[in-house]
Structure formats: structure tokens, C-alpha cells
Amino acid sequence: MNTSTHSNSPSVEPLFEPLRIGSLTLPNRIVMAPMTRSFSPNGVPGENVAEYYSRRAKNQVGLIITEGTVIDHPAASGDANVPYFYGEAALKGWAKTVEAVHQAGGIIFPQLWHVGTERKVGSEPNPASLPVGPSGVTAQGEKVNEPLSITEIQLIVEAYATAAAEAKRIGFDGIEIHGAHGYLIDQFFWEGTNKRTDEYGGDMIKRTRFAVEIIEACRKAVGPDYPIVLRISQWKSTDYTAKLAATPELLAEFLAPLSAAGVDVFHCSTRRFWEPEFEGSDLNLAGWVKKLTGKPSITVGSVGLSNEFTSLFTEGKGASHANLDELLERLEKQEFDLVAVGRALLNDPEWVTKVREQRFNELGEFQAESLRKLY
Numbered sequence: 270m271n272t273s274t275h276s277n278s279p280s281v282e283p284l285f286e287p288l289r290i291g292s293l294t295l296p297n298r299i300v301m302a303p304m305t306r307s308f309s310p311n312g313v314p315g316e317n318v319a320e321y322y323s324r325r326a327k328n329q330v331g332l333i334i335t336e337g338t339v340i341d342h343p344a345a346s347g348d349a350n351v352p353y354f355y356g357e358a359a360l361k362g363w364a365k366t367v368e369a370v371h372q373a374g375g376i377i378f379p380q381l382w383h384v385g386t387e388r389k390v391g392s393e394p395n396p397a398s399l400p401v402g403p404s405g406v407t408a409q410g411e412k413v414n415e416p417l418s419i420t421e422i423q424l425i426v427e428a429y430a431t432a433a434a435e436a437k438r439i440g441f442d443g444i445e446i447h448g449a450h451g452y453l454i455d456q457f458f459w460e461g462t463n464k465r466t467d468e469y470g471g472d473m474i475k476r477t478r479f480a481v482e483i484i485e486a487c488r489k490a491v492g493p494d495y496p497i498v499l500r501i502s503q504w505k506s507t508d509y510t511a512k513l514a515a516t517p518e519l520l521a522e523f524l525a526p527l528s529a530a531g532v533d534v535f536h537c538s539t540r541r542f543w544e545p546e547f548e549g550s551d552l553n554l555a556g557w558v559k560k561l562t563g564k565p566s567i568t569v570g571s572v573g574l575s576n577e578f579t580s581l582f583t584e585g586k587g588a589s590h591a592n593l594d595e596l597l598e599r600l601e602k603q604e605f606d607l608v609a610v611g612r613a614l615l616n617d618p619e620w621v622t623k624v625r626e627q628r629f630n631e632l633g634e635f636q637a638e639s640l641r642k643l644y
């Protein structure tokens with residue numbers, strides 16, 4: 270990764286070309302990555318959250334994806350300050366956020382989330398609810414509950430569809446379904462946490478069934494033109510080296526049912542965008558997904574920064590500024606369509622404006638302390 274200055278850098282123009290997704294036109298290619306901030310007491314996002322997102326809209330972020338916001342299921346969250354996506358108070362709070370973002374000219378999707386067995390036993394906001402997962406086991410193999418029953422699976426699928434319908438009702442411009450990082454949907458994808466022998470477990474295709482039902486139910490709830498993004502990852506928060514699909518062939522097998530179910534855009538979560546996903550090609554995960562599905566893809570991972578975000582959680586480490594040359598070269602080649610930016614935007618609401626105006630020397634560094642405040 271090159272961290273040198275910006276003389277002779279490629280043009281930033283490819284970042285500022287519009288992109289059409291269904292009936293929606295994004296003004297540019299920069300997406301705010303979903304980032305849990307835990308600033309919503311009792312699950313209700315307030316004025317401060319609305320202002321935090323609207324500052325990004327004012328500063329030309331093409332698409333804002335909110336922090337993970339949990340669907341209506343008692344075990345969906347493990348933190349009382351993570352926003353709900355149900356109930357009058359939380360949805361009113363979100364409606365105000367949408368209004369503030371729209372007034373500032375922005376576009377915003379909520380990230381719909383269920384943490385599955387990543388929830389700690391006894392945690393808030395519902396300490397009595399046990400964590401749930403396809404086989405009731407954590408990524409470490411610890412049993413925390415019985416496997417989800419078919420009835421409960423169907424209730425969770427419906428809760429996603431209800432959330433999608435609510436997103437549309439209160440004015441969000443699309444939705445992102447969180448299928449990455451070892452949370453509930455990914456626990457179905459992953460053979461380590463999905464030991465089921467019924468129609469929701471078994472080979473790769475069967476392990477996509479839960480997600481396929483969620484996507485189909487959401488699609489039915491929002492209609493044909495409303496954008497649905499699915500976030501996927503190879504890695505888990507419990508294992509950064511994990512791979513759902515070890516080869517392009519397996520990745521193709523995994524993606525086909527998800528794409529057919531109605532995903533418009535795949536958000537391909539990696540920690541470092543410049544890393545090739547498979548040997549023998551420079552393509553990163555978003556590059557492969559675009560090539561295999563023919564659908565637009567979003568790349569993410571250390572854009573504009575010198576090291577990956579997980580070092581923040583493992584070592585409390587910040588990151589210094591890095592140039593955008595390789596990102597711009599890959600975007601120019603249309604390896605992917607959109608670029609999500611996490612920490613750089615968490616810290617600095619003006620990041621996009623500064624990039625557009627090529628004020629690179631004003632781009633800041635990311636520090637662990639940045640998490641304490643809504644910039």
C-alpha cells in the first residue's frame with residue numbers, strides 16, 4: 270500500500286460519476302460504510318444521530334448506509350444503545366434522520382441487523398432472551414441455545430420483511446441487509462455455525478436458504494424498484510482468515526441464489542480493498558462478485574487509511590492517512606462500482622468534499638478516541 274503524497278496521482282473524477290440502481294440515481298460512488306456507534310439510548314436514535322448523518326449528506330456522501338439497526342426480535346441486539354428498527358419511538362427517530370439527510374440532499378439506507386449467537390448471554394436490551402442461531406452454537410462451538418425452530422426462523426424472516434416495509438414507509442431510499450461478519454445470516458452461511466440437516470443446512474446452496482427467504486420477503490414487501498443491498502464477507506469477527514468460499518467456483522455457487530432472490534447490489538466487506546481474493550488474479554472480493562453476478566458491487570476496507578479497522582478492536586490502534594491511487598485505478602477499470610468508506614468518514618464529515626477538491630493534505634488520521642464522539 271502506497272502512503273506517499275499525491276503528486277502525479279490519478280484523477281478523482283471516476284469517484285464523482287453518477288450511478289443508477291433501479292429507480293435511484295446516486296450522485297457519486299462514495300458510500301458511508303455502516304458503523305455501529307451506540308449513541309441511541311434505549312434503541313432510539315435522537316437529534317444527534319440525525320445531525321451526524323446529515324453532516325455527511327451536506328458533504329456529498331453519495332450513499333449513507335446507517336449503522337446496524339436491529340429488527341424486531343428479542344435476541345437481535347446485544348447493546349441497549351444500538352438503535353432499534355421497530356417501535357414508534359425508534360422509527361420516529363429514524364424518520365427524522367431521513368428527513369434531515371434528504372433536506373441536505375443525501376440518500377440513505379438503514380442496515381438491517383440481527384446478531385445471532387454473537388449476542389452475549391444475559392446482555393441488554395433483553396437479558397432474559399437467549400442468543401439464537403441456526404444450530405444454537407457460537408463460532409467457537411459453544412452451545413448457547415437449541416437450534417432455531419422452523420417457526421422461529423419464519424418469524425425472523427417476517428421481521429426482516431416488516432423492517433424493509435417500514436424503511437420504505439418512513440422514507441429511506443433503499444435497504445442494506447447485513448449478511449456479513451459472523452452475525453445471524455452469516456451464521457447460516459458458515460458451515461462452522463450451521464450444522465443443520467434440514468432444508469436450512471447442508472451444502473453451500475442450502476446454507477443460503479435463510480438469506481434467500483429474507484431477500485425474497487423483503488423484495489415482496491418493498492416492490493420491484495426499491496434497492497436492496499446485501500452485505501457479505503468471507504471473514505468473521507471471530508476469525509479474520511475464514512473463507513466462506515475458497516475458490517471462485519464456490520463463490521459463484523454461493524452468489525447465484527442470492528442474486529436470483531433479488532439483490533440489486535452486493536456490498537463486499539474486506540479489511541483491505543487492495544488484497545486479491547484468490548490466487549492468480551488481482552481482483553478483490555468486490556471485483557469477483559461483480560464479475561460472477563453481473564451486478565454492481567461495493568468495495569470497502571482501509572480506503573484512505575494506512576491500516577485495517579480490526580486493529581482498532583484488537584489493539585486500540587488508529588490509522589494514518591494513505592493516498593487513493595490504487596483505489597482510483599481499480600475503479601477506473603470498473604473492477605467495482607462503489608467505494609465504501611468507514612473510519613475516514615467517521616472522523617471527518619467533510620472527507621468527500623476534501624477529496625473532490627483534492628485537499629488531500631487536510632485529510633485527517635483516525636484515532637481510537639474518535640469513537641467517543643459523533644463528529
Ligand SMILES: Cc1cc2nc3c(=O)[nH]c(=O)nc-3n(C[C@H](O)[C@H](O)[C@H](O)COP(=O)(O)O)c2cc1C
Pocket residue numbers: 302303304305306336337380447449450500538539540569570571572574577578581609610611612613640
Ligand atoms: C466503529 C465501527 C463500527 C462498525 N460497525 C459495523 C456495523 O454495524 N455493520 C457492519 O456491517 N460493519 C461495521 N463496521 C465495519 C465497517 O462498515 C467497515 O467495513 C470497516 O470499518 C472497514 O472500512 P474502513 O477501513 O474504511 O474503516 C464497523 C467498523 C467500525 C470501525
